[in-house]
Amino acid sequence: MLALGATPSLFASPKAGRPAILGGDPIHQGGWSKWPIWEPETDEKRVLEVLRSGVWSRAGIVSEFEAKWAETVGTKRCLTLVNGTNALITSLIQLDIGAGDEVLVPPYTFIATVAAVLAAGAMPIFVDIDRDTFQIDPKKIEAKITPQTKAILPVHICGLPADMHSIMEIAKKHNLLVVEDACQAWTAEIDHKQVGTFGNAGCFSFQNSKNIPIGEGGAIVSNDDEFIDRCFSYHNYGHAYGSMVGVVGPGSQMPGTKLRLTEYQAAIGLAQLVRFEEQSQTRSKNAEYLRDQIKDIPGISPYRLYDNVTRAAYHLFPFRYHQEAFQGLSREDFMKALRAEGIPCSSGYTTLNTMPFLKTAFESKNYTRMYSKELLDYEKYMEHNQCPENDILCNEEAVWFTQNMLLGPRSDMDDIARAIRKIHQNADQLKKAS
Numbered sequence: 001m002l003a004l005g006a007t008p009s010l011f012a013s014p015k016a017g018r019p020a021i022l023g024g025d026p027i028h029q030g031g032w033s034k035w036p037i038w039e040p041e042t043d044e045k046r047v048l049e050v051l052r053s054g055v056w057s058r059a060g061i062v063s064e065f066e067a068k069w070a071e072t073v074g075t076k077r078c079l080t081l082v083n084g085t086n087a088l089i090t091s092l093i094q095l096d097i098g099a100g101d102e103v104l105v106p107p108y109t110f111i112a113t114v115a116a117v118l119a120a121g122a123m124p125i126f127v128d129i130d131r132d133t134f135q136i137d138p139k140k141i142e143a144k145i146t147p148q149t150k151a152i153l154p155v156h157i158c159g160l161p162a163d164m165h166s167i168m169e170i171a172k173k174h175n176l177l178v179v180e181d182a183c184q185a186w187t188a189e190i191d192h193k194q195v196g197t198f199g200n201a202g203c204f205s206f207q208n209s210k211n212i213p214i215g216e217g218g219a220i221v222s223n224d225d226e227f228i229d230r231c232f233s234y235h236n237y238g239h240a241y242g243s244m245v246g247v248v249g250p251g252s253q254m255p256g257t258k259l260r261l262t263e264y265q266a267a268i269g270l271a272q273l274v275r276f277e278e279q280s281q282t283r284s285k286n287a288e289y290l291r292d293q294i295k296d297i298p299g300i301s302p303y304r305l306y307d308n309v310t311r312a313a314y315h316l317f318p319f320r321y322h323q324e325a326f327q328g329l330s331r332e333d334f335m336k337a338l339r340a341e342g343i344p345c346s347s348g349y350t351t352l353n354t355m356p357f358l359k360t361a362f363e364s365k366n367y368t369r370m371y372s373k374e375l376l377d378y379e380k381y382m383e384h385n386q387c388p389e390n391d392i393l394c395n396e397e398a399v400w401f402t403q404n405m406l407l408g409p410r411s412d413m414d415d416i417a418r419a420i421r422k423i424h425q426n427a428d429q430l431k432k433a434s
Contacts, residue, residue, distance in 0.1 A: 299325025
């Protein structure tokens with residue numbers, strides 16, 4: 001029997017099959033890939049050179065990073081800024097989006113997407129999502145278009161591409177601008193064309209949790225030279241494009257602000273770019289493998305990619321949880337059980353379109369002067385911006401794994417799948433215990 005491989009079933013601990021939250025052995029007892037990754041022997045040389053040079057404000061290293069990122073994405077131009085949020089704000093303002101304009105946004109995104117619209121003085125209008133893909137639903141966009149609609153702001157959430165072909169067709173039909181929030185979708189592709197390059201502008205983030213971590217940082221990419229020149233001017237006090245940083249020039253050409261990236265941030269970014277492609281390949285392989293391992297577990301619906309997606313970034317690995325297939329075990333109790341098995345997880349975003357910051361913005365001095373009382377009627381706004389699909393996803397279904405969990409060995413993916421199966425097999429017991 002030993003020769004036939006019967007050892008595990010004969011001698012395994014009785015605790016092995018019991019849920020860890022009920023006293024059993026956890027499935028995953030090791031750690032997970034730490035993030036961010038920093039390798040002193042290879043990464044510190046450039047950063048130390050910058051620090052010792054005394055040239056810390058925007059100069060040659062920032063320009064080098066911008067050129068490298070434009071080349072990586074496949075655009076003519078790139079401008080770095082202090083963060084992805086200000087990349088969005090700058091793009092909207094330099095596309096002349098502001099007071100009186102409506103911008104169509106998905107409700108399933110980080111608050112920065114909508115905060116950027118408000119910072120520009122425009123009105124965010126929510127378009128519900130497709131729960132299978134976690135993305136804005138193109139079939140619901142046209143119903144939200146009015147004479148005041150100026151732009152669509154699709155978000156490639158979780159690093160999974162939105163349906164840009166459909167979105168661009170709608171934008172062309174209605175003469176709308178498109179700003180892509182690709183802050184979680186570095187080098188994701190649709191038909192081998194990278195996201196961020198479909199619209200008038202593409203915005204990226206390099207915040208510390210992101211797949212390219214700099215601490216803080218963002219970028220705008222575009223093939224429109226005039227647009228990027230305006231963005232550069234705006235991020236540098238309104239001085240004309242090409243003006244030297246720190247040098248007194250002929251004066252500002254436009255209203256602007258100070259959003260410049262530092263040299264040492266760019267040096268960190270260049271170090272991260274060296275291993276970015278290898279990490280991206282590892283995430284993709286592990287995500288695809290994990291998806292195959294869990295897709296047939298009753299009650300688990302992994303993300304769905306659109307058919308023309310040729311690459312995803314997998315900043316997050318999202319799936320939908322259906323408690324009816326787990327004996328009615330709530331999502332919260334499912335996640336507690338999963339964490340007890342050594343698998344970190346999150347329920348993700350809350351319903352962005354119902355957060356009180358919107359009401360606060362509408363009551364602000366700027367908005368009450370820019371918009372009529374009728375347009376700022378919060379109850380009517382809420383009624384018009386209901387997103388029932390998003391409500392279900394946020395409140396009942398969504399579960400996330402973070403990108404660093406996809407950087408480990410395949411055995412880590414096996415542990416995740418085994419832990420979910422274990423919970424499913426013991427769902428009745430877990431439900432009674434809860």
